[in-house]
Amino acid sequence: MRRLLLIVLLVCGPSVLAAEPDQQFEKIAAAYVDEFPAFSPVSATALGDHRFDSQLNHVSAEARAKWRAFATQHLEQLKAIDRASLSRPNQVDYALLRHALEASLWRAETLQEWAWNPLVYTELCGSAVYSLMARDFAPEPERLMHVADRLEQFPRLYEQIRETLQPARVPRIHAETAIKQNRGVLSILKNMVRPRLGLLAVADRQRLLDAMKTASEAVETHQRWLETEMLPLAGGDFRIGAELYDKKLAFTLQSPLSRQAIRERAESELKRVRDEMYGIAKKVYQQRYPYTRFPANPDKPYRQALIRAALEMAYEDVPPADGIVAAAKESMKVTTAFIEEKDLITLPPDPLEIIIMPEFQRGVSLAYCDSPGVLDVGQKTFYAVAPLPKSWTQKQIDSFVREYNIRSIHDLTIHEAMPGHFVQLAHSNRYPGKLRAVLSSGVFIEGWAVYTEQMMANQGFLDNDPLMRMIALKWYLRGIANAILDQAVHTDGITRDQAMQLMMEDTFQEEREAAGKWVRAQLTSAQLSTYFVGYIEHVDLRRETEAAWGDDFQLKTYHDKVLSFGSPPVKFARALLLDKAIP
Numbered sequence: 231m232r233r234l235l236l237i238v239l240l241v242c243g244p245s246v247l248a249a250e251p252d253q254q255f256e257k258i259a260a261a262y263v264d265e266f267p268a269f270s271p272v273s274a275t276a277l278g279d280h281r282f283d284s285q286l287n288h289v290s291a292e293a294r295a296k297w298r299a300f301a302t303q304h305l306e307q308l309k310a311i312d313r314a315s316l317s318r319p320n321q322v323d324y325a326l327l328r329h330a331l332e333a334s335l336w337r338a339e340t341l342q343e344w345a346w347n348p349l350v351y352t353e354l355c356g357s358a359v360y361s362l363m364a365r366d367f368a369p370e371p372e373r374l375m376h377v378a379d380r381l382e383q384f385p386r387l388y389e390q391i392r393e394t395l396q397p398a399r400v401p402r403i404h405a406e407t408a409i410k411q412n413r414g415v416l417s418i419l420k421n422m423v424r425p426r427l428g429l430l431a432v433a434d435r436q437r438l439l440d441a442m443k444t445a446s447e448a449v450e451t452h453q454r455w456l457e458t459e460m461l462p463l464a465g466g467d468f469r470i471g472a473e474l475y476d477k478k479l480a481f482t483l484q485s486p487l488s489r490q491a492i493r494e495r496a497e498s499e500l501k502r503v504r505d506e507m508y509g510i511a512k513k514v515y516q517q518r519y520p521y522t523r524f525p526a527n528p529d530k531p532y533r534q535a536l537i538r539a540a541l542e543m544a545y546e547d548v549p550p551a552d553g554i555v556a557a558a559k560e561s562m563k564v565t566t567a568f569i570e571e572k573d574l575i576t577l578p579p580d581p582l583e584i585i586i587m588p589e590f591q592r593g594v595s596l597a598y599c600d601s602p603g604v605l606d607v608g609q610k611t612f613y614a615v616a617p618l619p620k621s622w623t624q625k626q627i628d629s630f631v632r633e634y635n636i637r638s639i640h641d642l643t644i645h646e647a648m649p650g651h652f653v654q655l656a657h658s659n660r661y662p663g664k665l666r667a668v669l670s671s672g673v674f675i676e677g678w679a680v681y682t683e684q685m686m687a688n689q690g691f692l693d694n695d696p697l698m699r700m701i702a703l704k705w706y707l708r709g710i711a712n713a714i715l716d717q718a719v720h721t722d723g724i725t726r727d728q729a730m731q732l733m734m735e736d737t738f739q740e741e742r743e744a745a746g747k748w749v750r751a752q753l754t755s756a757q758l759s760t761y762f763v764g765y766i767e768h769v770d771l772r773r774e775t776e777a778a779w780g781d782d783f784q785l786k787t788y789h790d791k792v793l794s795f796g797s798p799p800v801k802f803a804r805a806l807l808l809d810k811a812i813p
Contacts, residue, residue, distance in 0.1 A: 251315040255324055258307050259665045262327060269297050272354055275361040277668065278605030280368065284379035286358055289351070289390045294338055301331045319663065321812040322802045326669040333481040341474060346399035346466050348408035348456070349753065351391045355384070355449075356415045360588055363422040365602060365609045370429050374438060377423055381441035384448040392455055397463035403752045405464040409456050414589035416449055468752040472721040475755055479717075482756040483673050483763055484799040489717055496713045496762055500736065503710065507703050508533045511540035514696050518543070534735070541704065541738060544697040548631040549639065555615050557636060558584050558597075561643040562613075568691055575649050575789040578656035580608055582647060587616040596634070596746070597642055599651035604667035607659045613647045626742055633740035637692070637701040644686050645705075650679035654793055661796035670797035672757065677764015677800065678793075680709050681772075684765075689785075706765075707737035712747070713762035719751045767800035768792075771807070778808055 267274035271282035287293075305328065313324050337343065343350055358380050362373045397405075419442050427435050470478070476489055487495075508528075515536060516522050525532065549557040562584065569575060580602075587597070596616050602609035618627060634642070644650055654675060661667050687702035711733050718724035718732075726748055733744035751758060771792070776783045795803050805812045 251311055252317055252320055255308075255311055255316055255320050258304065258311075259323060259327060259663075262304055263664050263668060266300070269293070269300065272358045272361060276357065276603050278367070278603030278607075278609070283362060283368075283373070283376040286380045286383040286387055287354060289344065289354075289387070289394055291394075294344065298335060298338060301335050305331045305335075318806065318812055322798055322806065323663060323665050323669075325802070325812070326666060326798060329481070329484060330669045336477065336481060341470075341478060344394055345396045346401070347404055348391075348395055348400060348460065349404060349411065351395075352408050352411040352414065355387070356411070356418060356588065359415060359418045359423065363418070363426075364600070364612065365606065367606055367609060370426055371434070374423065374426060374430060375434060378434075378438040378441040381419075381438075381445035384445040385451075388448045388452045392452070395460065397460045397465075399466040400460060400464040401466040401468035401752070402461070402464045403468050403749065404466070405456065405461045407749075407753060409453070409461065411589070412453050412456060413449060416446060417589040419446070469720050469723065470755050475717065475720040478756045479759060482760065484671060485673065485763055485767065485801070487763060489721070492713055492759060492763060493717060495766060496710050499762075499766075500707065500710050500714075503703050503707055504533070504537070504736075507537050507540075507700060510696050510700050510703075511537045514540045514543060514700070537738065540697070540700055544637050544701050545632045545635050547636045549634070549636060551618055551627050551631060554617070554634060554639070555584060555586060557639045558613065558615055558643055561636075561640045562648060565640060565643050565648040565686070565691075568686070568689075569649055572689055573786055574685075574689065575653060575786055575793075576657075577649070577653060578660075580652075580656045581610045582613060582652055583610055584613045584615065587614040597646050599646045599655070601652065601655040602659070604659050604664055611647075611652050611656070613643070613652065622742075629740045629742040633743040635701070637695075637698050638705070640692070640698065641683050641702055641705045644683050644691075645679040649686075649789075650682045651675065654678045654797070657790075657793035658797040661794070663796070666796040666798060671799045673760045673764040673767070674797045674800055674803065675764070676760040677766075677768045680706065680761050680765040681768040684769075704738050708733075708739060708743075708747075709761040709765060711737040711739070712758040715747065715751050716756065716758035720755050764800065771800055771804050774804070775807060 267277060267279045268282060270287050271285035272287055274280075274282045308324065308328050308331075311324070313321055316324055359377055362377050362380070367373075423438070423442065427438065430438060479489060512524055524536075528536075562582070566577070569577065598614050600612040600614055602611060618630060622630070646652065658670060658675075659667055683702050683705055687699050692698040715724070715729055715732060719729070724732075729748050729751070730741075730744050733739040733747060734741065739747070772788065775788055779788075791807060792803055795806050801813050804810060
């Protein structure tokens with residue numbers, strides 16, 4: 231704690247701490263950053279706090295009670311401080327910390343995913359090993375022995391998980407996905423741990439081998455329980471309902487936009503973007519078929535067919551089924567070169583590696599960006615891409631590579647890495663106040679990634695290729711559909727057929743993408759809305775800044791400044807950027 235307070239002093243200067251309320255708040259904030267990682271050693275490792283690398287989470291009722299007491303205590307301390315008397319940066323951080331504590335208590339006491347979502351635990355068990363082995367934050371022998379420490383605790387952890395989960399409340403789709411993911415930790419042991427056994431002394435090697443055997447047996451015991459006890463009894467509803475959804479949406483978004491406002495704006499954007507796509511489609515179609523004459527007032531089926539015809543031109547350029555990762559690596563070179571040529575944003579020096587997605591992470595999305603924790607600044611970031619399932623038919627494979635054609639892979643790379651998540655999170659992790667980095671906003675993060683997709687296309691990526699613009703707009707339609715689907719699933723009772731029509735017809739997604747998104751919408755709630763809400767907030771902020779700065783507006787300056795505040799909700803970035811009142 232003393233070191234964190236010293237950092238605050240060095241960064242902010244003594245004048246900030248001179249005011250009593252600021253000093254009180256910074257003490258609470260430093261204590262929170264120092265103490266909360268102990269409640270989840272696995273998350274602490276991911277954050278870059280390695281004090282607990284030998285420990286494994288407890289998920290018992292006693293552990294939850296301790297967290298509730300911790301969160302309640304910090305909330306009471308915050309309530310004793312007059313937020314308005316704090317400095318502007320501290321006003322933001324105060325709001326973030328209070329919101330995070332209130333959200334955590336609501337999730338534990340009301341939403342109660344700990345009782346009905348087994349995916350919380352497949353993620354935990356896989357990350358327990360993966361987070362130790364993925365990055366070189368310490369010598370490998372030391373990290374391997376911490377793997378042994380954690381593996382020895384697997385039987386206890388799995389027993390607590392079985393005592394905690396209530397099968398009758400588990401939705402069947404969650405049970406089925408957990409069964410697919412559970413053995414993923416074994417592939418981590420096979421691929422990331424076993425090849426490094428030779429680095430250990432004989433006694434340490436034998437201890438790790440014994441721990442791997444113990445853990446493997448515990449995984450298989452849990453697999454049998456998932457298949458024979460949880461799955462047959464799984465009777466929960468994956469739809470969380472309007473009351474829970476609205477509350478979770480408010481906690482997730484931290485936005486003034488209501489569910490209805492999001493729906494109205496999404497439907498308006500859906501129409502506008504389809505109109506823009508039709509205009510581009512006419513041009514690219516006429517380039518190929520110059521004698522085409524278009525009707526003055528085309529009906530919806532005609533417009534739909536012409537947009538599809540233009541998209542088919544983009545689908546002609548696809549990667550081989552086993553070449554997605556190779557295509558992503560080539561895309562990284564192309565997107566990076568364009569950013570540097572246009573001087574769009576300051577690129578971080580951090581290392582970035584494209585990898586095949588670990589098995590325990592698969593089944594929710596095709597790709598993700600795995601950035602280092604906020605306390606591991608400069609460590610490697612992973613842009614993970616999932617391989618195609620071996621069980622897929624040729625028809626399913628063809629559907630997938632059409633959706634992830636070469637231009638789509640460029641868009642994916644922009645979103646996940648350059649200049650999306652990788653660039654933004656590298657900037658965010660350098661914000662001097664670690665509390666804000668720890669309490670980052672998923673809406674800011676996902677919104678920024680979607681914003682960069684459209685920004686790159688608008689700046690002329692791929693020599694102003696109109697088909698690239700079509701694909702970028704199609705990807706934006708996916709974000710719009712995400713927001714509509716998210717609330718329609720959990721509050722409106724939308725059926726699979728209705729959802730597939732929204733995705734495949736209204737937003738031109740291929741069957742494999744739409745089918746995967748239907749599963750994801752059942753497994754998650756509120757998160758799918760973050761892309762669209764974050765995007766429109768970023769667009770609104772840039773538009774407002776352009777008006778405020780006038781002739782002084784420069785895109786790189788704007789991007790660097792927006793990212794300099796960490797990853798707070800966009801409303802706070804707006805206040806700091808434009809010197810507005812802190813909301």
